[in-house]
Amino acid sequence: MTQPRFDVLCIGNAIVDVIADADDAFLDAQGLIKGSMRLIDEAEAERLYGVMGPGRELSGGSAGNTAAGLAALGCRTGFIGQVADDQLGTIYRHDIQSQGIDFLVDPRGDVGATARSLILVTTDAQRTMNTFLGAAQLLSAEAIDHSAVKDAAILYLEGYLWDPEGPRAAMESAIAEAKAAGRKVALTLSDTFVVDRHGPDFLRLLDEGKVDILFANAAELASITGQDDHEAGIAKLAPRVPLLVVTHGDQGATAVAGGERVSVAAEPIERLVDTTGAGDLFAAGFLAGQSRGLGLEPSLRLGAIAAAEVIQHYGARPEADLTALAGDLLQPA
Amino acid sequence: MTQPRFDVLCIGNAIVDVIADADDAFLDAQGLIKGSMRLIDEAEAERLYGVMGPGRELSGGSAGNTAAGLAALGCRTGFIGQVADDQLGTIYRHDIQSQGIDFLVDPRGDVGATARSLILVTTDAQRTMNTFLGAAQLLSAEAIDHSAVKDAAILYLEGYLWDPEGPRAAMESAIAEAKAAGRKVALTLSDTFVVDRHGPDFLRLLDEGKVDILFANAAELASITGQDDHEAGIAKLAPRVPLLVVTHGDQGATAVAGGERVSVAAEPIERLVDTTGAGDLFAAGFLAGQSRGLGLEPSLRLGAIAAAEVIQHYGARPEADLTALAGDLLQPA
Incomplete structure (x- = not known):
């Protein structure tokens, strides 16, 4: 097989974040x-x-x-998400393309306004997100670039996009296409509210062998397994997917694949500013490692490094040079 | 006379900044x-x-x-600037209003797009600005809220807006109205390119007694006086205006009014990130001091404090609590 065009093709909600400070009283x-x-x-x-x-x-x-993080780590990356033909859509597309990521969907004039998420950041760096999906929820199966899906080593899907019906159908078709082409499919559970609504559907995907790499944070793990105990949750979910990656905030992260289980600590940081994007960038680092053929431990460490960078400033896209931060880790073994 | 509605009414270009990192090679x-x-x-x-x-x-x-800095320092502030009826215009108006500033101009649907400035920030924190004025240059004399101008203790004008013809006429009419109402007029020279084009016009305004407070940085001072020597420039310009404020980057700032001359050092900073807005916030701090009836020295110090805050993060609007940073300075003598 020739080298695929993309290391990772990401499908998700194309959302402009509007970030404001707020206090608990607000x-x-x-x-x-x-x-x-x-x-x-x-x-x-x-x-x-x-x-x-x-x-x-x-x-x-x-x-x-995640696509931005992958590109920053040198991966050949594509992105599929629906924007409207408006100023925010232009901004979104620019920011994707200017990082060397292929933006694979045409803006549409018939989908209302480009999505935005009103993100309130409190002084404890927590983010409270209020998302108007707008055009993003109108991603259709017809908008999926099938040749790109077939030509990507990993198809990466965000669970958030499982909620609206049209994008769910679009992702189902992309999954089928990727699997038929012998590609890997990665999925993040995204949020407990997504798991509450679509947990059984995600478990069905796992049991049908349609997901190769599953990302969950501690809360999502508890929600989908019904296990409050973190270890019990990992023990319950790991057998259902070839590779399970569980992030646990400042307590680090764990990956389980077959008989192997590896945990890493969180990267030390100087100042916590805004946790928005922590999970997304963890996934970017981990997948960048997997794309280079690295093992679980260096892949987890790349995830931890990328997550640590993004939580030290406002916004969910990397600002520092991730490749430099990764150092020797990015060299193939 | 009853207390005016506004401490300061600002007229300027309503511009959304688009800030990106760049290197010298770019x-x-x-x-x-x-x-x-x-x-x-x-x-x-x-x-x-x-x-x-x-x-x-x-x-x-x-x-x-400057309006944002004034509001953050507790001043009753109004803003006049033209935006289009588009997403960037909505963002601009929101950001002004959400700080408690009165936004006094209706968005227009017939003025193209809202202005934006493409700002390239290099690793030395210098900003290189590329400004598309769009709707901002279509501010007309009819858009000026004359009752607001009459009811503001200080009318503050940015020199940038002197360049396009319509806004220049709008500002001339506002100056006339403010002076007729016995108010003070403050002007910033904004940039050497503005001085190159409109220096004689600004000097005419000074000589006609239409400007009470003039802000200039070192380069603008040199340009308008033709004096490369900083002290010679101050000596030449100060007699032509009741109150001259000259900023000099990390070398501090000087104010001259009548026989009095005061200089202050720049505030110490931890990390220089982006100098965009330094002069604007200096003006905000200084005018906040003047609005409280403070002397030249505490007004200059307030300017230095506000400028120091804004250059330590991306973007030209204050993020930290300026009133807290100002501390005892904001208490009336």
Whole structure:
């Protein structure tokens, strides 16, 4: 087989993040649960935007952030996500393309406005996300570039996008295409609310052998396994997927594949600013390692390094030189 | 006279900053002069945006930044600047209003797109600005809220806006209105390219007694006086305006009013990140001091504190609590 065109092809919500500082009292007054993500409609997006503080706009979206991290680590990366033909859509596409990532979907004029997530960052660096999906939820199966899917070593999917019906069908077709082409499929569970709604569906995908690499954080692991105990959750989920990666915040991360199990500590940081994107960049680092043929331990360490970089500044895309931070880890064994 | 509605009313270009990292080689390849500001048309804006790196979008504009600093320091502040009826215009207006600043101009649907400045930040924290004025240059005299101008203790104008013809006429009418109402007028020279084009016009304003407070940095001072020697420049310009404020980067700042002359050192900083907005925030701090009836020395120190905050992060609007940083300085004598 010739070398595929992409190391990783990411499919996800194309969302511009609008990041503002907020205090606990504001979250309380708005009835928001700190650290959560909720979907909101356009009216609520306008209402909340009207009362929140001044924002910084940065391209985001879970799989988009992962794509940015992959590109920063030297991986050949593609991205599929729907934007509208508007200013935020132009910004989103620019930010993807300017990092050398192939943006594989045309903007559309009939899908309302480009998605945005109103992200409130409290002084403890927690992010509370309020996402208006807009155009992103109108990604259709027809928009999927099938030749690109077939020509990517790993297809990476964000669980968030499993929620709206059209993108779910689009991802199902992409999964089928990738598997038929002998490619690997990676999935992140994204959020407990996604697991609450689609847990059985994700377990079905696992049992059908459609997912090769599964990413979950501690809360998502507990939610999908029904096990409050972290170790019990890993023991329950690991046998159902070839490679399970569980992140556990500042307690580090664990990967289980076949009989092998490896854990790494979190990378030390100087100052925690904004945890937005931590999981996305962990996935980027881990997949970059896997793409280079590295083992579980160096792949986990790459994930930890990429996550540590992104939580030390506002925004969910890397700002420092990730390849430099990775150092010797990126050299093939 | 009853207390005016505004401590300061700012008129300026309503510009969204698009901030990206760049290296010297990129500036060279694009033929850009580091540290400069140039005006570009929409075609050049699209071309340059297409080749520059991923951006962070933050509301900017010189007088808008000053308004944000004034509001953060507790001043009752208004802002006049033209935005289009588009997503960037909505963002700009939100960021002004969410800081408690009165946004006094309606968005227009017939003025093209909202202005943006493509700002390339090099690792030495210098900013090279490429500004597409768009809707901002279509601010008209009819858009000026005359009752607001009459009801502001200080009218603050950015020199940048002197360049396009319509806004210049709008500002001339605002100056006349402010002076007739017995208010003070403050002007910043903004940039050497503005001084090159409009220096004689600014000197005419000074000689007609239409400017009470003039802000200039070292380069602008040299340009408008024709004096390369900093002290000679101050000596030449100070007699022509009631209050002259000259900033000199990390060498501090000087104010001259009547027979009094005061200099302060720059505030110490931990890490220089992005000098965008340094002069704008210096003006905010100084005017906040003047609004409280403080003397030249504490007003200069407030300027230095506000400038030091803004150069330690990306973007030209304050992020830390300026009032807390100002401490006892903001207490009236």
